[in-house]
Amino acid sequence: MSTLLSTDGLTKRFVKKDSATVALRDFHLEVEEGTFVSVLGRSGCGKSTMLNLLAGLTTPSAGEVRYQGRVLRGPQTDIGYLTQSDTLMPWRDVQRNVEMPMELQGTPAKERTEAARDLIDRVGLAGFEHHYPRELSGGMRRRASLARMLAGRPSTLLMDEPFGALDAQLRHELQVELLRLWSGSEQTVVFVTHDIEEAVLLGDRVVVLGGLGRVIVDRRVDLPRPRNADDLQVDPEYVSIHRELAAALKGAAS
Numbered sequence: 283m284s285t286l287l288s289t290d291g292l293t294k295r296f297v298k299k300d301s302a303t304v305a306l307r308d309f310h311l312e313v314e315e316g317t318f319v320s321v322l323g324r325s326g327c328g329k330s331t332m333l334n335l336l337a338g339l340t341t342p343s344a345g346e347v348r349y350q351g352r353v354l355r356g357p358q359t360d361i362g363y364l365t366q367s368d369t370l371m372p373w374r375d376v377q378r379n380v381e382m383p384m385e386l387q388g389t390p391a392k393e394r395t396e397a398a399r400d401l402i403d404r405v406g407l408a409g410f411e412h413h414y415p416r417e418l419s420g421g422m423r424r425r426a427s428l429a430r431m432l433a434g435r436p437s438t439l440l441m442d443e444p445f446g447a448l449d450a451q452l453r454h455e456l457q458v459e460l461l462r463l464w465s466g467s468e469q470t471v472v473f474v475t476h477d478i479e480e481a482v483l484l485g486d487r488v489v490v491l492g493g494l495g496r497v498i499v500d501r502r503v504d505l506p507r508p509r510n511a512d513d514l515q516v517d518p519e520y521v522s523i524h525r526e527l528a529a530a531l532k533g534a535a536s
């Protein structure tokens with residue numbers, strides 16, 4: 283497997299008038315093509331800053347991001363990014379929001395309508411195709427955003443706590459659906475979450491970040507796939523990984 287995405291000495295400092303905040307310092311990460319990497323970390327440790335840099339949306343203060351062997355200079359259509367904030371277009375209904383990436387790629391209308399319907403169905407929004415973002419709940423908007431990101435078939439998916447606002451049942455359904463869509467797709471995923479169970483259920487690898495994006499654990503997860511959340515709870519390997527990650531997160535706070 284080859285390295286698709288890597289960072290070297292990545293640092294981000296936000297300067298405002300006389301003060302500066304360092305959000306990420308000397309951050310190193312290598313992501314192999316086709317793998318699913320979960321990133322865990324407490325609030326404020328720099329996860330969103332890291333994703334913004336990996337997406338090419340912000341420029342590093344020092345260091346670089348390399349994507350497919352080249353220094354990343356800006357956003358790429360090949361990299362899908364599901365941000366924490368809502369980026370649906372308010373003047374388009376769900377169907378037309380989901381179709382948007384395919385429109386940009388020149389997909390014929392019939393094909394794009396069908397593909398969007400399928401994705402809307404998969405994220406549990408069937409029946410809401412003609413609702414506008416303002417007519418949806420926060421969780422529904424997240425799901426519409428997820429469908430829209432997937433519609434562009436990017437090789438790389440960057441996801442910032444995509445299921446955080448959802449109820450437990452829906453979160454579980456979407457985790458299963460995401461794994462189903464990802465398996466065999468050869469897509470590479472960097473998935474940020476606060477939730478240890480979610481990180482282990484989904485990831486081939488879990489990276490735990492401490493303050494300023496310091497990598498405190500980088501752990502392979504060799505649990506066989508497909509994984510089932512209920513079965514995992516009683517799997518000794520899972521219990522051991524969970525314990526290790528929980529201790530790392532707790533240590534990061536002190």
Ligand SMILES: Nc1ncnc2c1ncn2[C@@H]1O[C@H](COP(=O)(O)OP(=O)(O)OP(=O)(O)O)[C@@H](O)[C@H]1O
Pocket residue numbers: 296303304305323324325326327328329330331332
């Ligand atoms: N645009 C900005 N200007 C100034 N400071 C910022 C900016 N964006 C982030 N920060 C600061 O950088 C640090 C890391 O923020 P970031 O949003 O990356 O954390 P996070 O780990 O994603 O947090 P959360 O889990 O709560 O979303 C915080 O101290 C935050 O206040």
